[in-house]
Amino acid sequence: MGEFDLLSSLPAIAPEIGLTILIFVAVLLDSFLHESQRKGIAYVAALGMAALAIVPIIPGWAPEPGPTGDYLFWGGMIRHDALAQIFRIMVLASGALTCLMAVDAKRVGNKGEFYTIVLVATLGASLLSASADLIMVFVALETLSIALYCLAAFKRNDSKSTESGMKYFLFGAFSSAIMLYGFSLLYGFTGQTNLYALAQFMGTEAFANNAVPVLAAMVMVIVGFGFKISAVPFHFWTPDVYEGAPTPVTAFLSVASKAASFAVMMRFFIAVFPNDLVIGDYVIQNFWVQFMAAAAVISMTLGNVIALSQKNIKRLLAYSSIAQAGYVLMGVAALQATTPLGAERAVASVGFYLFMYTFSNLLAFAVIILFSEATGSETIADLAGLNRRSPWLALTLTIALLSLAGVPPAAGFFGKFYLFTAAVEADLVWLAMIGVLNAIVGLYYYLVVIKVMYVDRSEDEDKPIPTSQTYRWVLGVATLAVIILGTVGAQVIFEWAVQGAGTLFALLPGVF
Amino acid sequence: MVPLWMFLLVAAALFCIGTFAVLSRRNAIAILMGVELMLNAVNINLVAFWRYGTPETMMGQAFTAFVMVVAAAEAAVGLAIIIAVYRSRKSVVVEEVDLMRG
């Protein structure tokens, strides 16, 4: 590793340092401010995170190879590369929007602890997207998860919220234990904890002798990640947790936790299973491609089909998020494309999809928070006449849902387009076909919600939904992001992600 | 010394007993105990692999220390949630705590 150089190591964790400072500020403000003023903490936290999200975009802040020539910093704990940057922006943006969305939520918005825990969760997710060592992956993942258990159960007098917290906790702790057992086996049979050192080991003779335990370990690790990204068949916790948790928390956990888990999952696949790994006559790669493709197909199909029959909008979005995880898994399967360019484009398509998904999903949840705070209802039927009550809100939710469905000019169209293209380039045409069919099924239930808002009538049509200034900002920023990502921004962001993906493959032994 | 496989055997058995507890018990606290057993199996694995494989480095020991700390935090949060559920439902039987369906 060489001598430790503090100054050159600090930029690698700049967002985390900023978040730590914000955490201290939030704790201090919480103890000094009067209860009625504590909402102010939300603005401090949100502005801070938004500023930190912009840092990586500043030219000249692009990741530099560290003193050792690779992008590994802090003893190989994290890899400061473009993939990490892209996912950090997502995580920080969702953290900022979540804080603002929570401001007016009852029994959540005036609690300083809420924002402190959101900051810690964001910190965990941010480090998770950069982690390059099993130890770091574990600690960062648990920081994110434990903070989210607290947040899900945050409304302690609401029995649905505590129930959601308990379910999330039990499933999460169980899946963490399984994944950790996989980590221990990986460490044991390779003698390494660093993902990139593991990659080097995979090329050697010693791996061929220990292929079975290492593959068993990888399966356990995948089970763990499957829970975190709520892929079928590890999805059962998702609907209940999404429905019961306070809605800003649902929004946060549906995007930040999923995005960061996908980031680390891609790192695993790229580093630990390089393309040319062959045992006997069998290319290990094919096994993972098939595994991922199967998971993608089941998640997409099951998520979409069950979503068709949902009455509660939060449950609908829960099943829709299972389906979305399926689409993204398609991109992960395409990672093993045969050409280097194809693999880079696959990484970029996953990055872009999660980027647009973050904003679209947050936007949808923001409208639902407003609606349910005003009416106390979360059922789809009660959205009837929303167009007449608050035309802007209805339009915003429509844009969000169209983006999730993949209809232009919303961002989802390009997201799906890139993913399907990546799958085709990786010779997974059948997978892309199933993806398209699923997108059509998905379109149906999103359109049903839109129809309810615009066509159905209700008795409350003369009662507009009150929207605070803060909320208008949240909705405005998120809508703008969705539209930009779907029109002029799509190509720019995608090209940036493709370039970033290049550094991901750089300096990997035996790859391309 | 005792060969490595015996430690791995004990760890595997402990892990499976823990898994059985998680899958079969109805009480949330009992499930949590099962998870603790699983984590201890992981720790036995880590320390054994460290001792037999890479004893001159710190990897295994440091990993174990982190697992312990995180497990303690997880248990604290989990038990707080379980107590909050008990307060509102007077039950911590997982199947009875089920308001949401669909």
Place this chain on the structure above:
Amino acid sequence: MVELNAHTVVFAIFSIITLGGAVGVVWNRNLVSSSYWLIFSLFGVAGLFVLLSAPFLAAVQVLVYIGAVGILITFSVMLTRGMTQIKDVFNRQSAASGVVAVLLFVVLLVGVVLPVWGPSGALSSAPASDVVATTAELGVALVDGSQYVLPFELVSLLLTAALLGAIVIARDQDK
């Protein structure tokens, strides 16, 4: 294959404590006794750590696991009284769970233990070297910038968040 000496006997004793305690946790109807069995089992794991020349981890195991987690669980069992003596300890899928656990054990046996046991395993049954990193080195590694300082600092924030969260959630009802 396995010689019978003091080392082996001590290993056997601690393994029996560990696994016996674990079985006690699963089968006991009364959760209070379950939690005592858990502490018993955790103690066995601490013994195994000593055998593996990790005395510091053994001490932490006793202090953190038995001292904190074990007592915390016992307290929670007491706080949720009325739940300690429920009639049906196991849920409906307990038979299926048993099958899953046994299958998992077989998979681990074949997939993990056998490769190490067998002659082809890359890991020999004897330790790679007798030079064992000391507790002092562990202490240095945890605060060394080119080793584990980053996860170490992150854990401190995690503990802060867990503390805050646990207090907020378990605190009494709002006035």
